[in-house]
Amino acid sequence: MIISNSKFISIMLLLTIGGIATAFVGTARAADDGARAYWKNMEDTNFLSFQMLQFNADSSGDQFDPSLGIYPNSETDMDLFVLMYGRQINLFDRSAMITASIYGGDINSEIGVDPFDSTSVRARQTASGFGDPSLGLTINLHGAPNLANFYDIANYEPKLTVDVSTLITIPVGEYEDDSAVNLGQNRWWGRIALPVVYYLGSYAPLYRTSIEVTPSVLVFAKNDDFLGQEMENDPLLQLEAHVTHDITRTLFGSIDFMWRKGFDTELDGNDVGDELDLKTLGFTVDYVINDNSTVRFSYHSNFIDDDELDADMLRFQFNYGWNALVENVKQLEHH
Amino acid sequence: MVKSIIRWYVAFCLLFIMFGFAHARDNRPNILLIVADDLGYSDLGSYGGEFNTPSLDKLADEGIRYTNFYVSPACATTRSMLLTGTDNHVAGLGSFENFIPPDAQGKPGYEGWMNHRVVTVASSLRDGGYSTYMSGKWHLGYEPDQIPRARGFERDFTLLPGAADHFSDGWSNEWHRAKAPYTEDGKFIDKLPEDFYSTKNYTDKMIKFIEEGRKEDKPFFGFLSYTAPHGPLQVPKDWLRRYKNTYDMGWDAVRHARFKRMKELGIVAEDVEQAQQLFFLPRTTGLIPAVLTLSGRKFGIYRSMTEYMDMEIGRLFDYLKEIGQYDNTLIVFISDNGAEGNDEVQILAGRPGTQGYLHAARNFAESHFNRIGMRGTFAEVGPAWAQTSSTPFRLFKAHVAEGGIRAPLIVNGPGVTGKGEINNKAILHVMDLAPTFLELAGVRHPDKKNGQEVPPIQGKSWVSMLEGEEKSPRGPDDWLGWEFFGERAIRKGDWKITRMGQPFGVQNRQEVADWKLYNLTKDPAEQLDLSDQYPKKRQELIVNWEEYVKQSNVIISKWNTMEIMSRKALPDPYPEHDNFPPTYGAEEMIRKAMEKRGEEMMRRAIENQGGDK
Numbered sequence: 001m002i003i004s005n006s007k008f009i010s011i012m013l014l015l016t017i018g019g020i021a022t023a024f025v026g027t028a029r030a031a032d033d034g035a036r037a038y039w040k041n042m043e044d045t046n047f048l049s050f051q052m053l054q055f056n057a058d059s060s061g062d063q064f065d066p067s068l069g070i071y072p073n074s075e076t077d078m079d080l081f082v083l084m085y086g087r088q089i090n091l092f093d094r095s096a097m098i099t100a101s102i103y104g105g106d107i108n109s110e111i112g113v114d115p116f117d118s119t120s121v122r123a124r125q126t127a128s129g130f131g132d133p134s135l136g137l138t139i140n141l142h143g144a145p146n147l148a149n150f151y152d153i154a155n156y157e158p159k160l161t162v163d164v165s166t167l168i169t170i171p172v173g174e175y176e177d178d179s180a181v182n183l184g185q186n187r188w189w190g191r192i193a194l195p196v197v198y199y200l201g202s203y204a205p206l207y208r209t210s211i212e213v214t215p216s217v218l219v220f221a222k223n224d225d226f227l228g229q230e231m232e233n234d235p236l237l238q239l240e241a242h243v244t245h246d247i248t249r250t251l252f253g254s255i256d257f258m259w260r261k262g263f264d265t266e267l268d269g270n271d272v273g274d275e276l277d278l279k280t281l282g283f284t285v286d287y288v289i290n291d292n293s294t295v296r297f298s299y300h301s302n303f304i305d306d307d308e309l310d311a312d313m314l315r316f317q318f319n320y321g322w323n324a325l326v327e328n329v330k331q332l333e334h335h
Numbered sequence: 336m337v338k339s340i341i342r343w344y345v346a347f348c349l350l351f352i353m354f355g356f357a358h359a360r361d362n363r364p365n366i367l368l369i370v371a372d373d374l375g376y377s378d379l380g381s382y383g384g385e386f387n388t389p390s391l392d393k394l395a396d397e398g399i400r401y402t403n404f405y406v407s408p409a410c411a412t413t414r415s416m417l418l419t420g421t422d423n424h425v426a427g428l429g430s431f432e433n434f435i436p437p438d439a440q441g442k443p444g445y446e447g448w449m450n451h452r453v454v455t456v457a458s459s460l461r462d463g464g465y466s467t468y469m470s471g472k473w474h475l476g477y478e479p480d481q482i483p484r485a486r487g488f489e490r491d492f493t494l495l496p497g498a499a500d501h502f503s504d505g506w507s508n509e510w511h512r513a514k515a516p517y518t519e520d521g522k523f524i525d526k527l528p529e530d531f532y533s534t535k536n537y538t539d540k541m542i543k544f545i546e547e548g549r550k551e552d553k554p555f556f557g558f559l560s561y562t563a564p565h566g567p568l569q570v571p572k573d574w575l576r577r578y579k580n581t582y583d584m585g586w587d588a589v590r591h592a593r594f595k596r597m598k599e600l601g602i603v604a605e606d607v608e609q610a611q612q613l614f615f616l617p618r619t620t621g622l623i624p625a626v627l628t629l630s631g632r633k634f635g636i637y638r639s640m641t642e643y644m645d646m647e648i649g650r651l652f653d654y655l656k657e658i659g660q661y662d663n664t665l666i667v668f669i670s671d672n673g674a675e676g677n678d679e680v681q682i683l684a685g686r687p688g689t690q691g692y693l694h695a696a697r698n699f700a701e702s703h704f705n706r707i708g709m710r711g712t713f714a715e716v717g718p719a720w721a722q723t724s725s726t727p728f729r730l731f732k733a734h735v736a737e738g739g740i741r742a743p744l745i746v747n748g749p750g751v752t753g754k755g756e757i758n759n760k761a762i763l764h765v766m767d768l769a770p771t772f773l774e775l776a777g778v779r780h781p782d783k784k785n786g787q788e789v790p791p792i793q794g795k796s797w798v799s800m801l802e803g804e805e806k807s808p809r810g811p812d813d814w815l816g817w818e819f820f821g822e823r824a825i826r827k828g829d830w831k832i833t834r835m836g837q838p839f840g841v842q843n844r845q846e847v848a849d850w851k852l853y854n855l856t857k858d859p860a861e862q863l864d865l866s867d868q869y870p871k872k873r874q875e876l877i878v879n880w881e882e883y884v885k886q887s888n889v890i891i892s893k894w895n896t897m898e899i900m901s902r903k904a905l906p907d908p909y910p911e912h913d914n915f916p917p918t919y920g921a922e923e924m925i926r927k928a929m930e931k932r933g934e935e936m937m938r939r940a941i942e943n944q945g946g947d948k
Contacts, residue, residue: 150625155580157705204703 031082031315033214034298035242035254035284038163038195040095040144041088042153047321051082053105054314061308064115064265064273065236067185070311071111072273073122076181080105080131090146091139099136104129104173107181114227115180116265116272129174131183138165138195157203165193165216177225187223191216193238205249212242226267234264236276242284250288256300257281278311279304291330294319361464364749365664366772367557367655368417369648371641372410372472372498372565373732374743375674375724378641382743383597383726385589386638390649391668391745398666398747399756399801402602404763405826406672408732408739408819410497411474413671413765414560418475418486419453420769420780420792422887424818426453428475429890433509434820436892444888448476449486454781454789456769457487460556463778468544469493471537471560477516484521490548492540493518494533494562498679501562501569501640502710503531506698508566508679513694532571533562534640538647542654549658556772559651564640566679567699567713574639575708581638582631585619586723587612593726601757603859609727610738610860616719629704634720636708665748665775667768673739676721676731680713729861735817735824735833736861750775752803761807762826764815766794774798793887814876816883821892825876825883829856832876850877 031053041047055069055078062072069076084101106128112120143161147153173184193216200209216238223231237260244254263276282300289295296319301312378384381395407413407423415426423429424444430436432447439445443452457467469488474497476482483491498508499515505527507515517524528536541559548555582589594609603609612618619627648668655661680699699713707714716724721731725738732739744763747754773780774796781789795808809815814827823834832850851864852873866873883889 150623151628154625154629154704157576202703202705202709204701204705206701207706 031313032240032256032258032300033193033195034296034317035212035244035256035286036210036252038138038161038165038197038212038214039210040140040147040156040158040161041097041321042147042149042323042325043088043090043095044325045088045321045323047086047319049082049084049086049317049319051080051084051315051317053078053080053082055080056310056312058310059308061306062116062273063276063278063306063309065260065263065276065278066180066182068260068276068278068311069107069109070276070278070309071109071115071180074109074111074115076107076109076111078105078107088147090148093146094140095144095146096137096139099138100133101136102133103131104183105131107183109181111180116267125179125181127174127176127179127181127183129183132169132171132173132185134167134169136165136167138163158197158199160199161195161197163193163195165191165195165214167191167193178227180227185220185223186225188221189218191218191238193217206246208252209245210242212240212244214238214240216240229267230269232266234262234275236263237261244284247285252286254284254286255281256284256298258300278302278306278309280311280313282313292320292322361552361554362663363465363554363776365554365557365660366460366465366775367555367559367651367664367666368768368772369559369666369668370414370417370471370561371644371668371670372560372562373672373675374564374641374670375721375726375731376670376728376738376741376743377593377597377602377726378638378674378724379743381600381745383593383600383602384724385592385596386641386645388642388645390645390652394652394666394668394747395745397754398745398751399753399758400602401744401746401761401763402757402759403761404669404742404744404765405740405815406669406742406765407817408672408734408822410472410565410671412819414473414475415449415453416764416766416794417669417768418449418455418457418558419790420456420766420773420794421453421790422766422793422816424888424890425790425793426450429888430820436890438892439890442890445890448478448481451480452784452787452790454784455487456772457483457556457558459487459773459778459780460776461487461489463773463776464553465776465778466490466544466548466551466553466555467558468541468548468555469558469560470540470544471533471558472497472562472565473560477512482518482521484518488558490520490544491518492520492537498562498565498567499533500567500698500710501533503527503529504698504710505531506694508713513698534644534647537561538651542651545654545658545660554663554776556776561644563644564637566675566715568633568636568640568708568715569710569712570636570639570643570708572709574643575636577639577642578635579632580628582634582720583624583628585622585627585631586616586634586719587619590723590726593723597727601759603727604759604856607727607857607859608862610722610725610729610862613718613722613730616722630717630719632704633707633714633716634723636714637716637720637724639708663749665751665772666746668743668745669765669768670742672742673728673731673734674721674724675715676718677733678715678717680715727860733819735819735822735835737831737855737859739819740817740824746797746801750798751801758806761797761800762809762813762815762828763797763807764794766792767797767808768794770794770796771798771801814879814883816880816887816889818884818887818889818891823880825880826855827876827879829854830872830876831855831861832873832880833861852876 057069057076059074063070064072069078080103082103084099086097086099089096089098108126110122110124112122114120141162141164143158147156168190171187175182175184175186193214195214198211201207218236220233239259241257242254244252246252258280260276260278265272280300280302281304284298286294286296296317298315378386379388379391380386381392412423412428415423415428419426427446427448427450429445435445435447461467467488469483469491473483473493473495477495483493495516496507496509500506505515541557597603598605655664680695701711706712725731728738730736730738770792780792797808799805800808811828814825817824825832831853834849852866852869853861
């Protein structure tokens, strides 16, 4: 049997794309990082991710998180897109990833003119345009040294990986100070997370199962002009979890769970609304289209919790990954 | 009245004596023959290998290692000889069941299974008062009258075909028998225990047979026929990654290290050279580390299988010591042929549209490098590592070059003198085992069976050698012969002639010119053809070959499989799994070069056959 490069490339890219497809770190807080977001790729692997999200929140309570489209006594529809670029890099000989993302879209909401006064007149508010861009850095602490080359990839059989992931969001997105509904947040915010992935089964397509838990803390600067008032929020604690399993060699599924808690709001020093306490459960399926591409579909809902809030999310995601060396190998096929 | 009393008294005494004899412990030695499957010549620690094989190394330290022990290039042919003491062409394995050439079909000796003209050493020993046990691989017939129970083994747990999944799935390496047939005590069984692992279960069964047979107070003959480390490379999970990166340096370095150790141990002489790397294999320095680590991973699993087998052999030895029978057991350890250099699944799979292809797709398709060694995979080490296992020799299993037919042999037991010795003088053959066992047991090989003459034993007993009375059962005029799929060889004293198929020897069909002559004492790796310097010696051995053909019923088929199939029979350019990772075009260059060479050889071969296509 003679080695066929095309077969090699398939396997090579399955390895790399397996992680590429999911690398999405907090680009829009409406969504989670996603299943297999912290799987590792070969150094210098690039990826582009395009997501379309539809988020609906129907609230009869006082929970408030504008970035999630949750306002007291409101009905909100968000149609967002997220575009993200990521690159696997070597940092201190550990596997690391940098990301840059931007989101945008439309928000339509029927909400009180004063969102913290449930008796205020309700009015339709809308926003459209781009949100705040984010920059992210994730570095592995345990279980995934830098995967510099094919040799490292060939010997990579992870059992437990622990990363630290950071994200900062820059407040340059669309923001109207006289509207409660905006795509941008008019303030800096950041996140620090500790993604942990435990791998079961062989690290080979069809046999991979993982348990993934990502606790994180989001901290927010002041918004000095929210409807003419200064808004402050407590940190938001977030726990994201996935159980993923290869259904076929090119298809995996995931059960997804997310718990967000905290984010008490003060306006001009006065507590308003309830703290956020949102649990969502959902699923993801991810299909490898070819050496470079995958598509993913997710649905999440908070149906397990909170009678005063109905929130759900649909997400369609297309991922494209490439590694220059692997692409060059493909070119040799034509020589 | 007095006479009557005397008669009764005499009768009573006779009965008493007979009863006493019947219940006296039979002090003849037990015989335990342990056969490894496709284990290379230099793998064991005691033969220069880096493998940790303490049980066999201890056996070697306490017994005798032999360096000139010969087998057939393949398993079934070897097994037919070791059980009968006759050449495989006499015993029915002139060719394999599925490869019998058209002009040999239906001819005696070419049945494809061990025929009924020959008598096994197990039958003779059973009839001579031994308990006879077999556990492991058979590969000498599938029908009820061909299985171990019918051929002299009173107890058995047997894998009938040549190879199978080592776990409980039991997939066979033959497309027409997807599930490998097993027998236990003569009955066919269709299900293996869920926790089955070949090497462990074969050992368990041998211990069970010996234990249950102890009440009979008879010596036993145990044939423990392991399937390790034959492909598929599979080993229990705990053993899977023991040598994950041990062989990242590639085969060149390992071959050289082994050769050095073999010289230090005295397995090979100081002044000889090892075989050059096979022409179609790349130098490891030209390959990327990923290729080396993944090919090395396979060899690491092969090593784990061998070490697991050694552990199980140690368990069996411990049991024999526990029951006080170790010191009364002649233990013989051999491998059945050289290491495997071909890819059996590739052969099995055949081409799309064949049954073999479908069988492989169903049961052995998984080839991801992180799954190798587990259920559902059928990896093999490939030619580069097989030639490493064959250090210092040329080629491997399925060839009559030394790498295919020279095997490790360790003997220890009662009456064995010169313990700890490495015997480089004796030229021994697997056919010698049967006459050796029979002589030790004081049992005669029958002349007739069911009124028909039984072919005489062709091997030579080692008893005098083991007792230290001689260094070799063979003198300078004795020769050994081989024919395997058209490849031919004769060894006589220091000399050997070979005639091998494309692309390893034959350039055309000029029969005499194709024989090559080697002096194995000076050149065990068969690197220097001395035909021109010693034409008389070569001619002398060719005459011996002709004697061999007559004496051993060899049919020289015009369907020379190795030549006809030369292009398809070429092994992989180097070990790899599912074509990962790339070598940046090197493999393509090799492929094109080989195709060109193969086409040219085929063209010439056809011309020399008068255009017979």
